[in-house]
Amino acid sequence: xxxxxxxxxIRDKLVQMLFVGGLVLLVLLMVxxxxxxxxxxxxxxGFGFLERTTGWRISFSLIDYSTSSTYARAILVGLLNSxxxxxxxxxxxxxxxxxxxxxxxxxxxxxxxxxxxxxEIFRNVPLILQLFFWYAxxxxxxxxxxxxxxxxxxxxxxxxxxxxxxNVSGGSVLVAVMILLAGIAVALWAGKTRWARADRARxxxxxxxxxxxxxxxxxxxxxxxxxxDTPLLTLPEARGLNFDGGIRVSPELMACVIAISIYGxxxxxxxxxxxxxxxxxxxxxxxxxxxLSGLQIFSRIxxxxxxxxxxxxxxxxxxxxxxxxxxxxxxxxxxxxxxISTSINQSGQTLELIGILMGGFLIINYTLAWVLNxxxxxxxxxxxxxxx
Amino acid sequence: xxxxxxxxxxxxxxxxxxxxxxxxxxxxxVVTLTFGAVSLWLLWSFFEWAVLHAYFxxxxxDACVQSEGACWAVVTARWRIxxxxxxxxxxxxxxxxxxxxxxxxxxLSCLPWFWSALRLALLWVxxxxxxxxxxxxxxxxxxxxxxRDWGGLALTLFIFAAxxxxxxxxxxxxxxxxxxxxxxxxxxxxxxxxxxxSLPLLTIMFAFAVVLPFATPDWMNGQQLYRVIVGxxxxxxxxxxxxxxxxxxxxxxxxxxxxKALGLRYWYRVxxxxxPQAFRNALPPTINQVVITFKETSLVTIIGFFDILASGxxxxxxxxxxxxxxxxxxxxxxxxxxxxxxxxxxxxxxERRLRVGTR
Numbered sequence: 001x002x003x004x005x006x007x008x009x010i011r012d013k014l015v016q017m018l019f020v021g022g023l024v025l026l027v028l029l030m031v032x033x034x035x036x037x038x039x040x041x042x043x044x045x046g047f048g049f050l051e052r053t054t055g056w057r058i059s060f061s062l063i064d065y066s067t068s069s070t071y072a073r074a075i076l077v078g079l080l081n082s083x084x085x086x087x088x089x090x091x092x093x094x095x096x097x098x099x100x101x102x103x104x105x106x107x108x109x110x111x112x113x114x115x116x117x118x119x120e121i122f123r124n125v126p127l128i129l130q131l132f133f134w135y136a137x138x139x140x141x142x143x144x145x146x147x148x149x150x151x152x153x154x155x156x157x158x159x160x161x162x163x164x165x166x167n168v169s170g171g172s173v174l175v176a177v178m179i180l181l182a183g184i185a186v187a188l189w190a191g192k193t194r195w196a197r198a199d200r201a202r203x204x205x206x207x208x209x210x211x212x213x214x215x216x217x218x219x220x221x222x223x224x225x226x227x228x229d230t231p232l233l234t235l236p237e238a239r240g241l242n243f244d245g246g247i248r249v250s251p252e253l254m255a256c257v258i259a260i261s262i263y264g265x266x267x268x269x270x271x272x273x274x275x276x277x278x279x280x281x282x283x284x285x286x287x288x289x290x291x292l293s294g295l296q297i298f299s300r301i302x303x304x305x306x307x308x309x310x311x312x313x314x315x316x317x318x319x320x321x322x323x324x325x326x327x328x329x330x331x332x333x334x335x336x337x338x339x340i341s342t343s344i345n346q347s348g349q350t351l352e353l354i355g356i357l358m359g360g361f362l363i364i365n366y367t368l369a370w371v372l373n374x375x376x377x378x379x380x381x382x383x384x385x386x387x388x
Numbered sequence: 389x390x391x392x393x394x395x396x397x398x399x400x401x402x403x404x405x406x407x408x409x410x411x412x413x414x415x416x417x418v419v420t421l422t423f424g425a426v427s428l429w430l431l432w433s434f435f436e437w438a439v440l441h442a443y444f445x446x447x448x449x450d451a452c453v454q455s456e457g458a459c460w461a462v463v464t465a466r467w468r469i470x471x472x473x474x475x476x477x478x479x480x481x482x483x484x485x486x487x488x489x490x491x492x493x494x495x496l497s498c499l500p501w502f503w504s505a506l507r508l509a510l511l512w513v514x515x516x517x518x519x520x521x522x523x524x525x526x527x528x529x530x531x532x533x534x535x536r537d538w539g540g541l542a543l544t545l546f547i548f549a550a551x552x553x554x555x556x557x558x559x560x561x562x563x564x565x566x567x568x569x570x571x572x573x574x575x576x577x578x579x580x581x582x583x584x585x586s587l588p589l590l591t592i593m594f595a596f597a598v599v600l601p602f603a604t605p606d607w608m609n610g611q612q613l614y615r616v617i618v619g620x621x622x623x624x625x626x627x628x629x630x631x632x633x634x635x636x637x638x639x640x641x642x643x644x645x646x647x648k649a650l651g652l653r654y655w656y657r658v659x660x661x662x663x664p665q666a667f668r669n670a671l672p673p674t675i676n677q678v679v680i681t682f683k684e685t686s687l688v689t690i691i692g693f694f695d696i697l698a699s700g701x702x703x704x705x706x707x708x709x710x711x712x713x714x715x716x717x718x719x720x721x722x723x724x725x726x727x728x729x730x731x732x733x734x735x736x737x738x739e740r741r742l743r744v745g746t747r
Contacts, residue, residue, distance in 0.1 A: 016572040023576065030603035037602045109409035110420040114427055124728040125721045126686040129697055133721070136713045323588040330690050337591060341598075350599050357591055358583075365586040 034351050041348065049349045050075075056346060058334045060250055062170060071343055078339030079360060085256055085335060086322045092261035093321060097268025101306075102298075104269065105276040115269065122266040128327050130263055135255035135331045155236050161254055162236035165247035172225020176218045183214035188378045252333040256325065264321045271313050275306030308379060315372040319365050336360060453711055462712035463719050466703035470720065473539015473699040479531060483542045486522040489515055490545045498734055512553055519546065535613050539694035541723065547617055547685045547695065552678060554621035559628035564658065566633060584626040590687050592619050597691045616688060624681055631677060635670030636662055671742065675735035679728055686724075696720055 035045055050072040058065050061077045062084060104115035122130065141147075141158040155162040187210060195203045234247075279302050287297035307314075329338040340357045344350050410420045441457025444464055452459035463470070471487075472480045493515025502508055523542060526532035538546065565577040584592070596619030601609045609615070639662065647657040667674075689698040700720040704713045 012570055016570050019573050020576055023580075033605060034603040106419075107409070107412070108416050108419050110423045110427075114423050120729065121725075124683075124725050124732065126683040126697070126724055128686050128689065129717060129721055129724065132697070132701070133714065133717045136717065140714070319586070323586075326588040326590045327687070327690070329590070337588070337594075341594065344598070350602055354595060354599050358587060361587050361591065362583065 031351070038348070038350065043348050045349070045351065047352055049347050049352070052347070054343070054346065056342065058339070059332070060253060060334055071347065074339050074343065075336070075356060078334060078336040081334055082325055082328075082336040083364070085253065085260070085325045085328060085333070089257050089260035089264065089325070090318055090321060092257065093264030093268055096261060096265030098272055098303075100265060100269035101272025101276065102303075104273045119266045119269050122262050123270070127259060127263045127324055128330055131255055131259040131327055131330060134258045135251060138251040138255050153235050158251070159248075160251055161249040163247050163249065164233060164235050166222065167227045167234055168222050169225040169227060172221050175225070176221045179214055179217045179221065183210060186210060188375065192378050250333075252328070252331050255331055256328045256333050259327075260321060260324060264317070264324075267317055267321075268314065271310045271317060272306060274313075275310035276302060278309045279305045311372075311376045311379070315369060315376065318372060319369055322365065322368060323361070449708070458715050458718075459709075459712040460715060460719075462704055462709045462715050466709065466716075467719075469540070469703045470696065470700050470716065471540045471542075473543060473694045473702075474537050475539060475542065476531075476533060476537065479525070479533060482522045482525070482530065482533075483538075483540070486519045487542050487545055489518040489522065490549050493549075494731075512549075516549055516553055519549065535611060540699040541696045543693065544685050544695045544697075547613075547620070547688060547693075548682050550617045551620045551624050551681060551685070554617065555624035555628060555681075558621060558625035559632060560663070562625050562629035563632040563636065566629060567636060581626045581629055584623060585630070589620070589623055589684055590690060592623050593687060593691050595619065612691075613693065616691060616693070620681075620685075624677070627677055628674065631670045631673045632663075632666055634673070635666035635668075638669045639665050668742070672735055672739040675731065675738065679731050679735065682731070683724065683728055696723065 038045065051070055053068045054071055054074050055067050056074075057067060058074060058077055060081060062080045063073075063077060065073060065077050100115045100118055103111040104119070106112065139158055141156050144155070144157040144159055147155050147157045150156075153164045187207070190206070190210075195206070198206075236248075283301050283305065284297055287301050292300070325335060326337040328335040329341065332338065337357065340353050344353050347353075411417045436457065438458050438460075441455055442460055443452045443455060443457065444460045446461045446465035448461055449459075452461055468477075468480060472483045475483045493511060496502055496515075497508055497511055502511055521527065521530070523538060523546070524533060524535070562577060562581060566574055566581060568574045568577070593616050596615045597612050600615055600619075643661055643665065644657060647661045652661070686695060686697045688695050689701075694702070697720060700716045701713075704710060704716040709716075
C-alpha cells in the first residue's frame with residue numbers, strides 16, 4: 001500500500017516537473033532562437049537602446065517631446081497618452097452607462113425603448129468599426145476658416161475641436177490631478193477606518209475640511225504653474241486658415257474618446273441594469289412605506305445598492321475597456337502600443353520592446369484592478385443585507 | 389411575469405398599458421413626450437438622409453457628391469469588393485457558398501439536436517472542411533485560390549470559425565489543467581491564463597504576426613494568417629477556460645465525489661459527469677464570448693489583413709468614391725449587426741430556456 005502511495009507521489013512530482021520544465025524550456029528555446037536571429041541581423045540585445053534618440057515625431061504628447069528625445073521618453077509619452085485616453089473615456093462611459101441603465105429600468109416605456117435601442121446598436125457593432133465611423137465624421141467637419149466658434153469658445157472643425165484652455169504648464173496640471181487623486185485616496189482610507197466609527201456631524205465636518213484643502217492646493221498649484229505674460233484663460237480665435245489660442249483636441253483623440261465612451265457606455269448600461277434588477281423589490285416598497293420621495297428612493301436606496309451589487313463585474317469591464325484603448329493605433333493615435341510598434345520598426349529591439357509592452361499592460365491592469373477592488377472593499381456594505 | 393394573476397391580465401388592454409407605462413405620472417408624461425419628440429426627430433433625419441435624399445444608382449455618382457443624402461450607390465457599385473475582397477471575380481460564387489456553409493453550420497449548432505460532443509464536432513469539421521475546400525480549391529476541379537487572395541466577409545468568417553474551432557478544445561484543456569490537483573500545474577496554468585487575459589487582444593495578434601517569426605525556427609513559421617489565428621485561439625481559450633471553470637465550480641461537489649465513490653476513473657468523471665453539466669451551466673457566457681470573438685475578428689484589419697472592414701475601407705478608399713466612406717461603414721456595420729444581434733438574441737433566448745429547466 002505504502003509503495004503505491006509512494007509511487008503515486010513520485011509520479012505526481014514527475015508530471016509537474018515535466019509540465020513546468022517543458023514550458024520553461026519552450027520559452028528558453030524561443031528566447032535563444034530570437035537572440036540568435038536578431039544577432040544575425042547585427043542587433044545587440046539589452047536595454048541600451050532606450051537611451052538613443054528616436055528621430056521620429058509623435059503627433060500628440062502631454063509632455064515635452066521632440067525628434068531628439070530618447071526611446072525611453074517616447075515610450076513614456078505613449079504610456080501617458082494611453083492613461084490619458086483611459087482617464088477621459090472610462091468616466092464618460094460610466095456616466096453614459098448609468099444614465100442608460102437608469103433609463104432601461106425606469107418603468108417608463110419610452111425611456112426603456114430608447115435605452116434598449118442604444119444598447120443594441122452600439123454593443124452589436126465592433127468597436128474598431130465605430131472608431132473608424134466617428135473618425136470619418138470628425139474629419140468631414142468643415143475646415144477651420146468656415147467655422148464660427150459656438151459662443152466664441154468652442155469650434156468644431158475638421159482639424160480638431162477647439163476649446164477654451166488655461167495658460168498653465170502641463171506639470172502643474174499633473175500635480176493638481178495628483179492632489180485630487182490623493183484626496184480621493186485619503187477619503188477612501190478614512191471612510192474605512194476613522195469615519196466608519198465617528199459620528200455623522202464629525203464626518204461631515206472632516207469631509208468638508210478635506211475637500212477644502214484639496215481644492216485650495218489644486219488652485220494654488222495651477223496658479224503657480226501659469227505661463228507668465230499671458231491671460232489665464234485662452235479662447236480659440238480665428239487667425240488665417242486656422243485657430244489660435246485655446247486647446248486643440250485632435251480628431252484622433254476625440255474619435256477614440258467618443259468611440260470608447262459610447263461602446264463602453266452600452267456595456268456598462270447593461271451591467272447597471274442588471275444591478276437595478278437585482279435590488280430586492282422590498283427595498284423600494286420599504287422606502288415608499290417610509291414616505292421617501294421617488295428621487296430619494298432612487299438616490300439613497302436603489303442606486304447605491306445597485307452599484308455595490310455590480311461592482312465586481314464593473315471592475316472587469318473597466319480593465320477590459322482600458323485594454324480596448326489600444327485600438328487607437330487604427331487611426332494613428334500615438335498610444336502606448338503604437339509607440340512600441342513604431343519603436344520595433346525603427347530600432348529592431350523586438351524582444352525588449354515586447355517585454356516592455358506586456359509588462360506595462362500587466363502593471364496597469366493589475367493596478368487598475370487593485371485600486372478598484374480597494375474601492376469595492378471600501379464601499380461594500382457591512383453586515384449581511386445584500387449577499388448575492 | 390407581469391400578467392401573473394387574472395386581475396392583472398384584464399388590465400393589459402392597450403389604453404391601460406399606455407397609461408401605466410408611458411403616462412403614469414406627470415414626470416413620466418414629460419419624459420415620454422421629450423424622448424418621443426427627440427427620437428422622432430432623429431429617426432426622421434436618418435430617414436431623410438438614408439432614403440429620401442439618397443442615391444442608389446452608381447450612374448448618379450456626381451449627383452451624390454452634391455447631395456446631402458446618403459450615397460448608397462457606392463454599395464451597389466462596390467459590394468463585391470466589400471463581401472469578397474480580392475477573390476477572383478469568376479470564382480466569387482465559391483466565396484459566397486463558403487460563407488453560407490459557415491452560416492448554416494452556426495445555425496445548425498444552435499439546434500438542441502446537435503448538442504452532443506460527437507455531433508457538434510462532426511458538424512463543425514464537415515462545415516469547416518466544406519468552407520475550406522470551396523475557398524481554397526485545388527481539388528474537385530476547383531481552381532486553386534491561395535489564402536493570400538481571400539478577403540471580405542469570407543476571411544472574417546474563416547478567422548472566426550477557425551478560432552472557435554481551435555480554441556474550444558484548447559479551453560477545455562486549459563480549464564482542466566487549471567483545476568488540476570497538482571499544485572504546480574494549476575498554479576502555472578493560472579498564471580498563464582491571468583497574464584494572457586490582462587493583455588489586449590491586439591498586442592497578442594501583433595506578437596504572433598510580427599514578433600513570433602523571430603523566436604521560432606523557420607519551418608515552424610507558416611503563414612501569417614495562421615499564426616494570427618493560433619494567437620487569437622489561445623486568447624479565446626484563456627477566456628473560455630475561465631468560463632468553463634466557472635461552470636465546473638457551480639456544480640455541487642457531491643457530483644464528482646459520487647463519481648469517485650463509484651470508482652470511475654478521471655477521464656470518465658470529466659467526460660461523463662463534470663463537463664456535460666459544466667457546459668450547460670456555462671452556455672450563456674459561452675455564447676456571449678463567441679459573440680465578442682466574432683466582433684473582435686475585425687481587429688485583424690490593423691495587422692494588415694483584408695477582412696470585411698478592411699475591404700470596406702478599400703471600397704471607398706480610392707478616389708472615385710472617397711467621399712462616401714460613412715455609407716460603406718454603415719453597410720459593414722449592418723452586416724456585423726445582423727450576425728451579432730441574431731447570435732446574442734439566441735443567447736438570451738437560451739438563457740431563459742435554461743432557467744425554466746432548472747426551476
